[in-house]
Amino acid sequence: MTALRKYLRLESSGLWRETASAQLREVIVGLREATLVLSDPKTEMALAQWSLPALERRNPGKTPALYSPGDDAAETLEVDDPEMMAALDTVRNALERRRPKPGRLRGVLLGGFGAVIGSLAVFWVPGKLIDYTAAMLPPSTRSDLGKLALQDLTKLTGSPCTGKAGTDASVALGLRINPIHPPHVLVVRDALKAPLALPGDLLILPEKLVQASNPDAIAGYIMLTSGQAALADPMQPLLEKAGLFATLRLLASGSVAPEALDGYGQTLLTPPAITLTDEAELAAFKSAKITAQPYAYARDKSGETTLSLIEADPFPNGSEPAVLSGTQWQDFQTICQ
Numbered sequence: 143m144t145a146l147r148k149y150l151r152l153e154s155s156g157l158w159r160e161t162a163s164a165q166l167r168e169v170i171v172g173l174r175e176a177t178l179v180l181s182d183p184k185t186e187m188a189l190a191q192w193s194l195p196a197l198e199r200r201n202p203g204k205t206p207a208l209y210s211p212g213d214d215a216a217e218t219l220e221v222d223d224p225e226m227m228a229a230l231d232t233v234r235n236a237l238e239r240r241r242p243k244p245g246r247l248r249g250v251l252l253g254g255f256g257a258v259i260g261s262l263a264v265f266w267v268p269g270k271l272i273d274y275t276a277a278m279l280p281p282s283t284r285s286d287l288g289k290l291a292l293q294d295l296t297k298l299t300g301s302p303c304t305g306k307a308g309t310d311a312s313v314a315l316g317l318r319i320n321p322i323h324p325p326h327v328l329v330v331r332d333a334l335k336a337p338l339a340l341p342g343d344l345l346i347l348p349e350k351l352v353q354a355s356n357p358d359a360i361a362g363y364i365m366l367t368s369g370q371a372a373l374a375d376p377m378q379p380l381l382e383k384a385g386l387f388a389t390l391r392l393l394a395s396g397s398v399a400p401e402a403l404d405g406y407g408q409t410l411l412t413p414p415a416i417t418l419t420d421e422a423e424l425a426a427f428k429s430a431k432i433t434a435q436p437y438a439y440a441r442d443k444s445g446e447t448t449l450s451l452i453e454a455d456p457f458p459n460g461s462e463p464a465v466l467s468g469t470q471w472q473d474f475q476t477i478c479q
Contacts (some may be wrong), residue, residue: 153441154223154399155204156180158190161216171221173229176281176343178211178321180219180314185469188313190217195282197234207231227316232464248434275389276377281342283396284377288342291380292328295338295346295407299330303349308477311470316345318465319361326370329477336414337363339371341380349478353441357465358475362437365426373418381407401413420450 156171158180160418169189172179178192200208206222209230221227279287296302298446310330316324325345329352338346345364352360361446380391380403388402418426427434438448443450 152222152226152229155227155412156223156226157181157220159218159220160190163449166220170320171219171223171226173226174322174324178209178219178428179317179324187310188317189310191313191316191326192217193220193282193285195280195285197230199231199234200235204214215216229255255396266397271386272378272381272389275381276375279377279392283392285342287377287380287398288340288344290398291340291406291410292344292346293400294405295340295401295410296330298333298411300332302328302330302385303478305477305479306419307472307473308475311466311474312477314470315357315361315364315474316467319432320368320465327363328363329474331409331478335368337413339367340408341375341377343368352475356436357471358433358436358461359440360474361432361461361465362427362440363430365430366418366423366437367413369418369422370416374414375466375472377410377461381408385477388410407477420454423451424454424456427451431457431463432461433457433459 152173154171156169157166159166167189169180170183170186172181172297176194178194178197179188180190180192181188190211196212198210198215200210200218206220207227207230208218209221211217221230230288242291283423291300296365312327312329313324316327319325323343325339325343327345327347329347333351334346334348336348337351339347345367346452347360351363381392383406384392384398384402388398393399406409416423424434425436434451435458438451438455439445442448463473
């Protein structure tokens with residue numbers, strides 16, 4: 143989006159309040175491609191990560207500007223830097239213009255749109271309709287559908303773990319892997335067999351895998367699972383499960399009824415195997431400056447099936463910089479405790 147590219151990587155100071163009763167805390171506010179990252183100015187450790195599509199301004203026209211990560215969120219952020227305020231308001235307005243608006247125009251268009259949708263249902267095979275829908279959904283809708291899928295999955299895995307220090311470490315982990323477009327890393331206790339990517343950049347890890355791995359190996363699992371999701375969009379099987387009529391409703395209204403995904407979590411427990419080429423896998427490690435060998439041996443202890451990652455490791459002496467500090471990794475491993 144043009145409005146965002148102009149301000150990409152912009153940073154300023156701000157005052158963050160984590161809860162309604164918490165003290166204001168000074169933070170560094172960093173504008174990224176899809177998120178707003180709040181970091182400790184002394185340690186540079188990420189404290190929170192807000193979705194730009196969900197960003198709300200509580201006091202339009204006033205200074206300092208007061209923002210929150212959603213209508214019902216308890217967190218707030220005060221910003222008085224003119225350039226950052228202009229950037230956030232520009233991005234918010236640009237995102238708002240991209241959202242479907244109910245009202246007079248919608249009333250005028252509903253009849254014609256309904257006819258188009260009816261024609262699609264009759265003359266376009268469901269698979270093509272699903273492909274089209276998956277490709278055109280905005281980030282905010284993808285995020286909402288990913289959360290619906292996660293909601294059904296947690297009936298089997300339990301809710302994602304929310305240990306405070308571990309959650310901070312998970313934010314730092316996502317930012318280390320991809321500072322421009324970080325995945326939202328979550329950990330669940332039960333049932334999930336392997337790392338899972340859901341729409342909206344959700345990356346779900348089984349607790350057992352976290353316990354049995356090291357930071358470099360976990361980073362590898364996250365990177366390559368995200369790469370697999372870029373190759374085979376997880377939105378498509380979600381829409382296939384929801385069905386044709388739910389997909390038509392999504393096109394017409396921008397939402398899907400939660401019951402349309404009842405039972406979908408069962409199909410997610412065994413995610414698809416990674417099918418990236420050796421070249422694509424090595425390119426991911428090279429781009430993130432992360433050593434490949436720990437992941438290679440975690441996936442195959444003998445190293446036989448991952449020999450290319452071992453022999454052509456772009457960082458054989460270790461990741462540069464480290465994926466997580468020792469304390470952060472310990473916090474991440476105990477996120478479920």
